[in-house]
Amino acid sequence: METTGIKGLGALVISFIIYLIDVVNEAIVVLVFFMLLDVITGLMRSWVTKSWDSTIGFSGIVKKIGVFIMIGMAAAIEYMVMAAGQDPKGLMLLGVTSFFIVNEGLSILENCAQIGLPIPAVLFNALAKMHRDPAGKELRLARHPMLDRIDKKELLKENEALQHQLLKQKEEEKKNEN
Template identity: 40%
Template sequence: MDKQNIITSIIAAIGTSITWIFGMWDTALMVLIAFMVLDYATGVIKAYISKVISSDIGFKGIAKKSVIFIVLIVAVLLDKLLNAGTWVFRTLVCYFYIANEGISLLENCVALGLPIPEQLQNALVQLKDGNKKAVNDKHEQSEQ
């Protein structure tokens, strides 16, 4: 096997593993990752400008975002266990954390003195509240 085939095989194996772990590479996952990166970046900018930058706080932020991926993996595994052919829990988790990260991102922007359109804030709050309602409805159905 030449080097190119080895590299191609390694990349394919990594891609397959990531797809199995996180479900599929779709818009929800891309938006979640983008919001996580943007939230972290705005948090670092906010800390730098307010002169409270701290490696401990930065590490805690990275740790929290890592746990989001753990919750996402749990949701994917539950969807696989149900074998319904849909990504119910994975989608709920993605949307919930997209809203959560988006709200945090906007809070960082407000702290930096940027005006934020109220409609954008409302959309993220509705997304988060809608996910809470969907999870509560599922929980109530499972208790019956």
């Protein structure tokens, strides 16, 4: 209960500071919405492609937290400029946030393409080019083809059969010892 109180107090203080420096604007709301859509389409993609990987999912969450840290840095610099008597008119914060909105939009588009939704050829080709380094090497992780052939239910049945067989062997060993 004490931890919850500390977290609640921290959230209250941070919310008040954000209110005072007027950091929350429409662009950040759009960014949060796009991040939510990216997570949802990413989960859908992993389900459709049968490539569920918690490590990739966790690293995506860490990156999204890093995005907010960078936006916080831009807001702090903008606040510093305002304190010096200049009016940046929110352009720095808007620029950083807009960059990440575009980034999330591309990620949503990639997820939708991998799910199998029809993507215009121009966008599909652009996405394909983005995933190659200048030497033409593919940067995206490819799923091993053997994983497509593995049926999870069959694997579980085989595992149960092996466990049953091991139990029988142990029982026979005990009988032979006596």
